[in-house]
Amino acid sequence: METLEGYVMAAKKVILFIEGESNSSNGDLSQGFTKLLEQKLKGKLPKIILGDGKGQTINKFLTNQREADLFLLLVDLDKPEDTIEADLEENNLLDDKENVFYMIQEMECWFLSQPNILDDYYGLDNKKKQISEKLPQKKATEFSEPDKIMKNLTKDTKKGQYHKIKHAVELLKRLDATQLEKDFADFEKLINKLKYN
DSSP states (O other), X not given: OOOSTTOOOOOOOEEEEEOBXXXXXXXXXXXXXXXXXXXXXXXXXXXXXXXXXXXXXXXXXXXXXXXXXXXXXXXXXXXXXXXXXXXXXXXXXXXXXXXXXXXXXXXXXXXXXXXXXXXXXXXXBTTSOOHHHHSOSSOGGGOSSHHHHHHHHHTTBTTOSOOTXXXXXXXXXXXXXXXXXXXXXXXXXXXXXXXXX
C-alpha cells in the first residue's frame, strides 16, 4: 500500500495583482493587504503585486500569466455594483472573469463600511465629533467617489485629511475581514478562491 511519506505536495503559486501605488515614500499598500488577508488565509497568502492605476494593473494581469499556477486581479470598480459585467467587457476581462474581483466602488468603501475603525484611527475632529456621527446612513457600496468622502470626513482630524497610501495602509490592517466578507460579495469570493485553489 502506497503512503504519502516521502512525497511533498507542491503548493500552488498564486499571484494577486492589486490596483494601487507600487512604490511610495508614504507606505507600502501590499503590507496593508497582506495583514488583511492573513486574517483568513494563514499560510496560504498569495504573492501580491501592486500594479499602480487600474489600466496598468489589468495590463500586468493579462500579460504576466506565466510565472504562477493561478493569477487573480483585484481592482476598483469606480461605478455601481450592477456594472461589473460591462466593466469586464470594457477591459477585455470576460475570459478571465472567474479570477477578477472588484473593490466596490473603491477600497475606501471598505473603510466606510466599518466606521468604528475610522473613529479609532482618526479620533475626534475639531468639533468633537467622531467620523461615524458624520457618515451618511447608507450601504458602503452605494457611495460614489468614496475617496472624496473619506477626505471630507477626515479633514479636521488630528491625523489630518485621508491619504490614499499612508492612511490606507494602516486602515487595511485594522479592517475586520469577516465583516468585509459579509458586506462585499467580491471580497468573499476572493477569499474563497484563495482558500480553495
